[in-house]
Amino acid sequence: MTARLTDPVHPGAVLGPALGLRERKKRRTRDALVEAAHQLFLVQGYAHTTVDEIAAAVDVSQRTFFRYFANKDEVALAVLAEAEDHFIAHLRARPAAETPIQALRNAIVLTWRELGAAPEGGASTITTALELIQLIETTPTLLAAHLRRITEQELVVTGILAEREGLDPAEDLRPRVMAAVFSGVLRSAHLSWSAEADTAGTGGPESMIQLIERHFDQLGPALTGRWRG
Amino acid sequence: MTARLTDPVHPGAVLGPALGLRERKKRRTRDALVEAAHQLFLVQGYAHTTVDEIAAAVDVSQRTFFRYFANKDEVALAVLAEAEDHFIAHLRARPAAETPIQALRNAIVLTWRELGAAPEGGASTITTALELIQLIETTPTLLAAHLRRITEQELVVTGILAEREGLDPAEDLRPRVMAAVFSGVLRSAHLSWSAEADTAGTGGPESMIQLIERHFDQLGPALTGRWRG
DNA sequence: GGACAATATGTCAGTGCCTGACATTCGGCA
DNA sequence: TGCCGAATGTCAGGCACTGACATATTGTCC
Numbered sequence: 001m002t003a004r005l006t007d008p009v010h011p012g013a014v015l016g017p018a019l020g021l022r023e024r025k026k027r028r029t030r031d032a033l034v035e036a037a038h039q040l041f042l043v044q045g046y047a048h049t050t051v052d053e054i055a056a057a058v059d060v061s062q063r064t065f066f067r068y069f070a071n072k073d074e075v076a077l078a079v080l081a082e083a084e085d086h087f088i089a090h091l092r093a094r095p096a097a098e099t100p101i102q103a104l105r106n107a108i109v110l111t112w113r114e115l116g117a118a119p120e121g122g123a124s125t126i127t128t129a130l131e132l133i134q135l136i137e138t139t140p141t142l143l144a145a146h147l148r149r150i151t152e153q154e155l156v157v158t159g160i161l162a163e164r165e166g167l168d169p170a171e172d173l174r175p176r177v178m179a180a181v182f183s184g185v186l187r188s189a190h191l192s193w194s195a196e197a198d199t200a201g202t203g204g205p206e207s208m209i210q211l212i213e214r215h216f217d218q219l220g221p222a223l224t225g226r227w228r229g
Numbered sequence: 230m231t232a233r234l235t236d237p238v239h240p241g242a243v244l245g246p247a248l249g250l251r252e253r254k255k256r257r258t259r260d261a262l263v264e265a266a267h268q269l270f271l272v273q274g275y276a277h278t279t280v281d282e283i284a285a286a287v288d289v290s291q292r293t294f295f296r297y298f299a300n301k302d303e304v305a306l307a308v309l310a311e312a313e314d315h316f317i318a319h320l321r322a323r324p325a326a327e328t329p330i331q332a333l334r335n336a337i338v339l340t341w342r343e344l345g346a347a348p349e350g351g352a353s354t355i356t357t358a359l360e361l362i363q364l365i366e367t368t369p370t371l372l373a374a375h376l377r378r379i380t381e382q383e384l385v386v387t388g389i390l391a392e393r394e395g396l397d398p399a400e401d402l403r404p405r406v407m408a409a410v411f412s413g414v415l416r417s418a419h420l421s422w423s424a425e426a427d428t429a430g431t432g433g434p435e436s437m438i439q440l441i442e443r444h445f446d447q448l449g450p451a452l453t454g455r456w457r458g
Numbered sequence: 459g460g461a462c463a464a465t466a467t468g469t470c471a472g473t474g475c476c477t478g479a480c481a482t483t484c485g486g487c488a
Numbered sequence: 489t490g491c492c493g494a495a496t497g498t499c500a501g502g503c504a505c506t507g508a509c510a511t512a513t514t515g516t517c518c
Contacts (some may be wrong), residue, residue, distance in 0.1 A: 020514080020515070022465075022466080022513085022514055022515075025466090025513095025514090026466080033284075050502090050503065050504085051503080051504065051505085052503085060467075060468090061467070061468050061469075062466075062468095062504090062505090063467075063468065063469080063470095063505095064466080064467055066504090066505065066506080067466080067467080070505095071504075071505075072504070072505095099454050099456075100450060100451075100456060108455055113401050127255070140377060141295075142372055142381070143377055144373035144374055144376060144377040145373055146371040147373060147376035147377060147380065148369060148372055148376060150376075151372070151416075153377065157445055163388065164455050165456045166457060167454075167456065167457075172456075173417075173421075173443060173444055173447040174447050174450055174451040174456055175451075176417045176420075176421070176444075177413075177414060177417055177444055177447045177451040178451040178452070179417075180413030180414055180416060180417040181410050181413050181414070181448070182413075183409070183413055183453070184409030184410050184411075184412055184413035185406060185407075186407045187380075187409060188402075188406055188408075188409040191405075192402075192405070214402060214496090215402055215405075215406055218402040218403050218406045219452065220452070221403055221411070222329075222402075222403040222404075222406045222407040222410065223330060223407070223410070223448065223452070225328050226328050226329075226394075227328075227329060227394045227396065227401075227403055228394050228396075229393060249485080249486070250485065250486085251484085251485050251486075251494075251495080254484095254485085254495090254497080279473090279475085280474080280475065280476085281473065281474085289496075289497090290496070290497050291475095291476090291497095292476095292477090292497065292498080292499095293495080293496055293497075295475090295476065295477080296495080296496080299476095300475075300476075301474095301475070301476095416502075435513075
């Protein structure tokens, strides 16, 4: 993350001949750690995988692992962290004509579609992301870490919404509330997907998108008056 | 805001002459651990307080501490856990005539009022609870653990809402969505209160209730169309 | 190509959270 | 009083994580 003056300023992934050997090597070991950790977690479970194992799989010392990731959680959530960055970028790019809730909804759907169509590494990103969500929902420690990340993203989203609408988030509560509601709905969809994928197959990205949209559609009805009759 | 003073007596907590010496002793050490931990956390911070210190303050072994609490988080969140139980009880007691969102709102307000008027131990519960929220919001580890607890409560709330309205939560998404939205709004209020209490004084229970209600009031406006103009 | 500076990595020692196993003490009850 | 079971203490150990210091590798300037 330490950007040097000679580095090209790229926000996202730089597939770079511009990068020096040192930077490329770092990226490779980092990716290898994420990949190895992901595999081990899926096979053995998160709790039964030690950091030493992950480090050994990539042939680095434990100390090096902790120079790349602050803790065991971080390496597990690394893939989702990237997706979150993409979501933020999509949200910022939404036209001002959309209402806040439309912008959020479109941004998240776009993010998932993008994941489904990105054959970056050997394994498609979408598979990794979906497996990861499943892992998170079934691992208390990971779930806790993930939820904390989400609240950090909420602050970012609040800021973006406030800026879009020209509001001061300290005065007007709507951006905060909207961000919180959005997170809640999204995670509810994740939970549904996770439970569903538990019985049937994974279902792919489209089923996730469908689920998200169904949950969004229930937002109005859920808040409006009585439910029965 | 229908103030029902028909408060049900403690659901599980029997303050009892009926309890034997053994049970009373256990409760006392448990309470002492919670109290000692709370004080130490407030003075030294959560991270800089070891379990050994907490155990030593109550004059028990570290091993005994871990027989009362699964981990360091749990002792910190113990006070809030009780409050959550009260909230669930209040929610279950809400009349069927109320809409789901009204029931949730009334239940949480009642819970806070109850906290404000409960002089159980030496220190009032409300002070402890508010200090705790402040501590949680400023301690990443605690925040993560707290958020995980909240998601567990969401499942309970989902069940209660579904039962109230005679719905199957597997088919109708509204209970889930409503529970998620409620959690989001509530935590948003907590965050606001925490930031606010950082600058000014604590403000007491009424300020928290006010904040919660203001956030609820913004729920409709936030979801409805455009915000400006 | 060689020397130097910067940076990445390895090694080591140590702390703190948490757990299982086993011994010891204490409360409940005949 | 004496027994049984529950609570507690003690001990050993694993694992996550960190600071300090030594070593190796890379970029750069000559």
